Amino acid sequence: MFFIIKKRSISIFFTGILFIGLSAGAYNLALHPAMKDWVEEKVVINKIDTDRKIVALTFDDGPELKNTAVLLDILKKHNAKATFFLMGAKAEKYPMLVKRIAAEGHEIGNHSYSHPDFNKKNKEAIINEITKTDEIIYKLTGQKPYLFRPPGGYLSYALVDYTKQNNLTIAYWTYQQDSKDWRTGVKASRIASHIVKHIQPGQIIILHDGCPNGLETAKAMDILIPKLRSEGYEFVTMSELIKSGNK
Ligand SMILES: [Zn+2]
Structure with a gap:
């Protein structure tokens, strides 16, 4: 018994x-117990309250040689602007792609230097990851990122303190708009249909050109952009989205 x-x-x-x-x-x-408070304070942004049909396409973990170049071609073809959250280590490896992203009118955000989980790092390591990447992006584009996207979405009090003091906004994403496009084998059509199915004004759509499945992510944009435009949606950078949100 x-x-x-x-x-x-x-x-x-x-x-x-x-x-x-x-x-x-x-x-x-x-993921973090204080997430709700940070969203209310607008320290962390995961969507915008708006009635306008505007959304932000955001691409993480690049630049990657082939995927990012193909993605940029597709965005140019459709004249759509996006936001790229770059890793410092990869920006150093592919400086021409960083310059091209900026020259073609996209926004560049900071996604750390080496993509560690920030909840396991002390404040000094966090500052080092962010500032090193900021400097690389500044040297290549003349722009200092205003947005920081935490690797894996991991937040910590040390990170939030630093971003508050340095006028950085933590660029999260709208959780309904995580299509898990980075998973190997997920096809472009499936990525696009997930996003179309869950679309709402003011969303921040997370995608990954910097992962091995990134070519499917790029191809998904060729399906997604015309489809959402036919529904009346416009694509803006994440900073533009934040600026146009209702206060
Ligand atoms: Zn990432």
């Missing part, structure tokens, strides 16, 4: 763990 009860409570325990895991996956905006 004792054994049976124990076995049962173990299985309840594991069901609980599984449920917590699934909840964290589905509601990753709650």
Whole structure:
């Protein structure tokens, strides 16, 4: 009897763990207990309140040699502006792509130098990751990023303190608009249909040109942009989106 009860409570325990895991996956905006307060304070931006059909396409983890070049060609073909959250280490590797992103009118945000989880880093390491990347972007484009996107979405008090003091905005994304495009094997058509299905004014759409599946992400834009335009949507950079939000 004792054994049976124990076995049962173990299985309840594991069901609980599984449920917590699934909840964290589905509601990753709650990764940090203070997330709700930071969103209310507008320290962290994950969407904009607006009735206008405007959204921001955002691309992470690049630049990557082929994927980013193909993506830029597609954005140019459709005359759509986007925001690129670049990693400092890759920006150093592909400086011409960084220059091209800026020259073609897209916004550049900071996505750290080496993509560590910031919840496991001390303040000094966080500052170093951000400032090193800011300097690389500034040297290549003459622009200092105003947006920072935390790698993996991990937030910490040290990061929030630093961004508040340095006039940086933490650029999150709208959780319904995470198509998991970075997963190897996810096709362009599926990425596009996920986004079209969940579209709402003021959303920040997260995508990844810097991952191995990034060519499918780029191709998805060739389907997505004309489709959303036919529904009346416009594509703006994330800073423009933030500026046009209702106060
Ligand atoms: Zn990333």
